[in-house]
Amino acid sequence: MDAHLVVDRPPFRLDVTLTAAPGDVVALLGPNGAGKSTALRTLAGLTPLTDGHLRLDGTALDRTPPESRPVGVVFQDYLLFPHLSALDNVAFGPRCQGASKAEARAQAAAWLDRMGLADHAAARPRRLSGGQAQRVALARALATHPRLLLLDEPLAALDARTRLEVRAQLRRHLAEFEAVAVLVTHDPLDAMVLADRLVVIEHGRVVQEGTPADIARHPRTDYIAQLVGLNLYRGQAAGHTVRLDAGPDITTTEDLSGPVFVAFPPSAVTLFRDRPTGASARNLWRCEVAGLETHGDQIRADLTGELPLAADLTTVAAADLELHPGAAVWATVKATQTHAYPA
Known part of the structure; x- marks a missing residue:
């Protein structure tokens, strides 16, 4: 055809x-x-x-x-x-x-x-x-x-x-x-x-x-990205750092130059109520919980703030963090769990 x-x-x-x-x-x-x-x-x-x-x-x-x-x-x-x-x-x-x-x-x-x-x-x-x-x-x-x-x-x-x-x-x-x-x-x-x-x-x-x-x-x-369940961003890469078109920098393991996409799954996001001390993660952003919904056997948090993103966590973790709409959180993602590729 x-x-x-x-x-x-x-x-x-x-x-x-x-x-x-x-x-x-x-x-x-x-x-x-x-x-x-x-x-x-x-x-x-x-x-x-x-x-x-x-x-x-x-x-x-x-x-x-x-x-x-x-x-x-x-x-x-x-x-x-x-x-x-x-x-x-x-x-x-x-x-x-x-x-x-x-x-x-x-x-x-x-x-x-x-x-x-x-x-x-x-x-x-x-x-x-x-x-x-x-x-x-x-x-x-x-x-x-x-x-x-x-x-x-x-x-x-x-x-x-x-x-x-x-x-x-x-x-x-x-x-x-x-x-x-x-x-x-x-x-x-x-x-x-x-x-x-x-x-x-x-x-x-x-x-x-x-x-x-x-x-x-x-x-x-x-x-x-929403269809396949990924957080997706576009920006300019210079080595292992991607300056997003709208938002902060993201550190990746790929060494690239020029326009790129950066993607990572919601499961790669770790949440904290207080800024983590001694954390080695370079990807650390202050966010706010915009909404929570059941997603399979997990809770999906919709976050706004420095970097809008989705994060998946267990029901127990969500309860321990006392998450609710409007709650302030810190989100981290390891560079090894991101994926950058040419745009």
Whole structure:
């Protein structure tokens, strides 16, 4: 796939370039209103391009109507036909492609079997669980043998327990898919588990792309840093010291020069109610607790002051420090727990 998607809808403008080879799974990530769904609808042919191009297997699809594109779509709410059985929902695509009723049903039965749903072939959508409906929708999309598979928030409609199981199943099916798959998701875990490559979109433009591991380690915007759970700052490096664009200096182990990002996890932050005496930490800032919230089995403190940051600590530590909104604290981070990289 080779796509340059330009959609003008003043004041919003989407201008995104996407490339992928057969077998690639690409996840589009971004905040609400970033343009992810617009990009997906454009790939499907449901939203026309203002400019740019879309080529799939070397064939231009810019002016090809949606129904004639070799594209399968799994919508967020699945959009199964309520009056048709699971079997006939899946058979719908092959029938539209010219297969006889018997041929289409045979293909559909094979797909349902692959999805572990052979026993539910006669069930109508209202009789299916969320996970089963998701797999029927995926089977329906795959039954047309698409060269591009589009998944719009494929796990959003599932409860947490079902989501865990279906995510693992979806990963297996995507690994077996030989064409290009593009999924839109708000959930970083879905993206990290399902995709080979992440493309992060903000304000209609790509701000970062790479492997999940690379993006998790080298976030380049506040949105991505929050997504992967890191404190992120930008500044100018001179050796092991980074002078932040807005804030104090940070000492790092990397020896760099010029514009850089500095990142560290909230778990790297140690808090004190009084200024620590004899502390060797060069990274020491006076802060104030702006808020506290439960974060997994820990407490996350949102801090303002010399350096706005997030800090994670145990419930016991938070109680010992008598933390509460408005409390003054000292925050330290060891240089060895920071990570600096070129901006």
